[in-house]
Amino acid sequence: MSRRLIFHVDANSAYLSWEAVRRLQHGDRLDLRSVPAVVGGNPETRHGIVLTKSIPAKNYGIETGESVFSARAKCPELIIVPPDYYLYMQCSKAFGDILREYSPLVEQYSIDEYFLDYTGMVKALGDPLETAYRLKEQIKQELGFTVNVGISSNKLLAKMGSELKKPDMVHTLFPEEMPYKMWPLPVEELFGVGRATAPKLKERGILTIGDLASADPRHLKLFLKSYGYLLWNFANGRDASSVRPDRRVLIKGIGNSTTIPFDVDDRQTASLVLLSLVENVGARLRQAEYLAGLVSVSIRNKEFYSYSHQRKLFMPTDSTNKIHETACQLFNEIWHQEPIRHLGVRVAELCTNSLLQTSIFEENIEKQRAMDRAVDEIRSRYGLKSVMRASFLHSGLSCVAGGTVTEEEYPIMSSLL
Ligand SMILES: [Mg+2]
Secondary structure (H helix, E strand, O other), X not given: OOOOOEEEEEEOOHHHHHHHHHHHHOOOOOOHHHOOEEEEOOOOOOOOEEEEEOHHHHHOOOOOOOEHHHHHHHOOOOEEEOOOHHHHHHHHHHHHHHHOXXXXXXXXXXXXEEEEEOHHHHHHHOOHHHHXXXXXXXXXXXXXXXXXXXXXXXXXXXXXXXXXXXXXXXXXXXXXXXXXXXXXXXXXXXXXXXXXXXXXXXHXXXXXXXXXXXXXXXXXXXXXXXXXXXXXXXXXXXXXXXOOOOOOOOEEEEEEEEEEEEEEOOHHHHHHHHHHHHHHHHHHHHHOOEEEEEEEEEEEEOOOOEEEEEEEEEEEEOOHHHHHHHHHHHHHHHOOOOOEEEEEEEEEEEEEOHHHOOOOOOOOHHHHHHHHHHHHHHHHHHOHHHOOOHHHOOOOOOOOOOOEEEEEEHHHHHHOO
16 A cells, blocks of 8 residues: 655744735735734733744744733834734635645645645646645745645654744655654654643653654653653654544634623632633533634623733643633733623634544543543533532532633634734
8 A cells, every 4th residue: 555645734924924915915015024023912911922923033032922012022123913813714715725726635724734635646746745846836926925835644744844944845754754854853842742741751861752752652651641652653653644624624712701690809719600611612622623722811890891811822722621720820810809790711723633633732631531521421411510510519600601602603703803
């Protein structure tokens, strides 16, 4: 059997490039990509975060996920543009349409990333490497932005390949190339090695992806459970998941908010309300088979004054506990200690969970996922209140709040932000 040929195509600094292209098309002389610039949450407040940065901004040490406030401290002349998801949706769709000229098997992985199965297309369209260059140039010519293409025999290696040198590059990363292209890289650059996992590996002398690939999987299992085995497989370039063209990223975010029947003025009750909101958000996220990369919390006080705060996660998740933990941190960071009337939680920056269908990301997650799934299953059969966390007993609160449920479909995105 001949091996599969998978492309991973990733738009470079997507949000920023897309904004830059729009401005150039509208007669702007300045290309945002050529100056220190970021797309950031809310430039007027200190709470917005950097979603995407230009390469000159990166050279000032500005990082994705840091606050716009601290980014501006590093570079006072930094240009900050607000996000425009309607624009991103249009660019993302046009990007996918071009890819579908090269194969019917195209799967959207996130708003700016696609997998393409080229296996059956070689006869019709020719050499994969030449095709990748052609495709990259076509996107540049027709849509004005650059992409990286990774080519390999599976999705994992294709994705790792597209992460190699950026921007505007094509890289192959076939299994036989791993020893010199992937194994020398720091272990935290391996897909799936998160902020919590990397230090545990390093403590044990596993510094590179190659160290992980040659580690004894039984040893890894001792401190990372079955997740260690999964990472060991990844480090060795093993992944059998298929490109699923039916999978599209259709929703941008999932939110839930509630008006509380009494004024909340302590952290513990607020944490419970947040949990009741997250229970619902988490279940919908899992049902849609997405992971979220961003969590935000909004607060409205007695005087109807609203404020919000958001954070990018280091690893996308669909875990109720993880989202709740982040929501509580965000709440604690911004709450002015006044009585609250209304609370909201929202997750965004969704990507599909297809690369890691069963066991995802951070360690100990398997147990949590099994638990989340069990609860989802029981609730779908016996009703929302058939299972509740003990902390809700006698709290006067519903264990699953469903005040205002918002599922944000792309077509109605213009109303957002
Ligand atoms: Mg990208």
